[in-house]
Amino acid sequence: MDLSVLLVEDDEHIRQALGLALADEGFAVSDAMSGEEALDLLETTTFDVVLLDLMLPGVDGLEVCRTLRARGDLPITVEPARPDATDVIAGLEAGADDYVTKPLVASVLAARIRALLRRRGGGRHEEVIRVGDLEIRPDAGTVQRRGSEVHVTRTEFRLLVELASAGGRIVTREQLLQRVWGYDYFGDTRLLDVHIRRLRRKVEENPDEPTLVVTVRGAGYRMDT
Template identity: 70%
Template sequence: MDYRVLLVEDDERIRQALELSLGDEGFDVVEAASGEEALYRLDNDVFDVVLLDLTLPGVDGLAVCKALRSRADLRIIIVTARTGTADVIAGLEAGADDYVTKPLVASELAARIRALLRRRRTDLQNAVYRVGDLEIRPDEGVARRAGADLRLTKTEFRLLAELAIAEGRIVTREQLLRRVWGYDYYGDTRLLDVHIRRLRCKIERDPDSPEVLITVRGTGYRVDRNS
């Protein structure tokens, strides 16, 4: 199937180049030159992933990212020329699933998009994992806390599911990056750090003193099944 990509970029030359190259990679690309246009298109069409430049006229990329995240459970990849830690983290905190930096290589960008869209397959049928008052059903994509559905992004859910499936065993940072994002991040774990923090805000009573999602310093993470 052809995945639909909303490309939000104010530079016309970059838009045209990416539309052609991603089209050659099999993606159906729709362009938006501003944040306002992106929000309009989202109201009137359906997309699988959004490529979002952070530097936009009018409504900036971070504001657009927050608006997109609040409207729909989209997969969002921010595109930025800003490589500083603060800028990347700000984009991830705004709700992005992933980020890429300019200049872009179309084949690598396509691989990143496919990795984000690809769901991890398991042979678990109707499996239910319980961690404290959390109930996780990986095959259904459902997570509940005390019987109430949790509003998680697809990435947050996959992260929680991977940890729940481990049933208290340590999952290393490298394993989580590979299993959840499906891509080699060459040691850049900012992506994981931000998503762990966002997930804790949704599942912990006190995110600053986590009882469910435990850090194993220098190694990775595990869930405390008795929390």
Template identity: 60%
Template sequence: MERAAAVDAGTLLDVPRSVLVVEDDARIRRMVQLTLRREGFDVAEASSGEEALLHLAGRAFDVVLLDLRLPGLDGFQVCREIRRTSTTPVIMVTARSDSDDVVAGLEAGADDYVTKPFVPKELLARVRAITRRARDGDEHPVLTVGDLEISPLAASVTRAGSPLDLTKTEFRLLVELAADRGRALSREELLQRVWGYDYFGDSRLVDVHIRRLRKKVELDPANPVVVTTVRGMGYRVPA
């Protein structure tokens, strides 16, 4: 009986993670598909924003890899549409790391980004990290910050009993700050804790997600009291 239970548990762990690749360049789409499938991912493809939304209406995915510069319905519009109804993690693909597309894509609701040209190892690191943190449980107990109740196990945040609609990345960011309340966490530390690897000093991910988080958890986002800025250091949830 114990052996059978172990096999069942292993089978559950081996369930393929599903990725929707949205890319209009057939060569890049094929390369990404082959790279992910070799690593055991279940991959679906879309060559346009319209096709991507059809896929998303028909099934759930663990992550969406989304090119921003698509013909017709572009990646920014697709990302905003995803965020209307879903917390599915989105990794956007941009042409240049110093482009305004990075900030615009994050503001539209993307969780992470990768820039072209990219190497398979970098892409896999992004996808693995985002699917791992979306599926992993959390060791923190229920956390209370003012009138917010944060439940890592249920992946929920409520204010006076009413749920707040946070993405998985926004939720993880809030949990990390709340678990260390009273202590300022640097952008680099938050990048490591929430995104899972080093971004070589690129703080845009943290700053944009903090702005998005504040819009949802602060009564007055212009004067935050839940997530405050510690100048020259980072962010904290006051004790």
């Protein structure tokens, strides 16, 4: 069954060309020309992933991203207007799982989308992983703190499992990018750094206490056990 993509892009030429190219890559593509149209469509139709231009008329892409993230963990890939740090980080902080920059190459984009949606095989991790007062269940995809659920996206959950299952050992940036996003390290750490910040805000209950996700400068990250 084809993976379904909602392409949200106001430029007609880009929308048509990218839609045809993704269809050639095996995706079932629907499109929307505005943020309002996208949100309305997502109220009634289920998609596997949203490809979202951030520069939209009316309700812009950042607001669409925040709204979708508040609704749930639907995978979102954003297209920043510019590849500079400000636009990229704004999209990721709004809740995006990944980003791609223009001009878009359909084959590369297709690989990124498939990597985002790919499920890792089971059996790698313990049934329950405990770190501090967190209880992580990889099979169920849940995180709890003292019996209360901690809401994380699927990408944040995969990142948390990789860190927690390392048993206090350092996991390099390259390893996290490969294992969580499924493609090789290209020297751009913004994707990972923003997700680490988002994850910390959710799993570290008290900002006055020592951090749970520790940055090891020049190496990567580890979780204090």
